[in-house]
Amino acid sequence: MIDAPRFCPRCGHALADEMRFNKLHRVCPACNYIHFANPKVAAVVFIQDKGRVLLIRRAVDPERGKWALPGGFVDFGEDPRLAAVREAAEETGLNVEITGLLDVLFGGVTIVIAYAARVIDGILGAADDVDEVGWFAPGELPELAFESTERLISRWISGLHNAEDTVGDP
Numbered sequence: 001m002i003d004a005p006r007f008c009p010r011c012g013h014a015l016a017d018e019m020r021f022n023k024l025h026r027v028c029p030a031c032n033y034i035h036f037a038n039p040k041v042a043a044v045v046f047i048q049d050k051g052r053v054l055l056i057r058r059a060v061d062p063e064r065g066k067w068a069l070p071g072g073f074v075d076f077g078e079d080p081r082l083a084a085v086r087e088a089a090e091e092t093g094l095n096v097e098i099t100g101l102l103d104v105l106f107g108g109v110t111i112v113i114a115y116a117a118r119v120i121d122g123i124l125g126a127a128d129d130v131d132e133v134g135w136f137a138p139g140e141l142p143e144l145a146f147e148s149t150e151r152l153i154s155r156w157i158s159g160l161h162n163a164e165d166t167v168g169d170p
């Protein structure tokens, strides 16, 4: 098990791998504490303006140098909507407002909650674990990080095409 603790956080005894609830867990033989490996949850914002989407370039690994939607991990006890707003402000300098839920994507270890959002105010500028921010039209997209980013962007692009098709219909 990756990142599994070796010692019981409750009593300090060494943990052992045991079957519980039909799955292998780290269990404390002394006090019966069971370690549950929980998924990580990230929240991202999809902000579009004048046919362009707001992206950030990652200054840290994983996927350093590639572009993604503003966002990050949800803190323990934090509302994911507030996490998305907080991360957007930290990374882009913009205050944003959530306008809807786009999707929930499963990325193996991480579950990504994608919100639609709009800019309220602020001055665009990269900060935190980001070294560049920018608006991109579908035809000028940079190299993207993460499969979740790719999926959300490609769905956005096909949505734009469908909208164009609809406009011309009688």
Ligand SMILES: [Zn+2]
Residues within 6 Å of the ligand: 008, 009, 010, 011, 012, 013, 028, 029, 030, 031, 032, 033
């Ligand atoms: Zn214990």
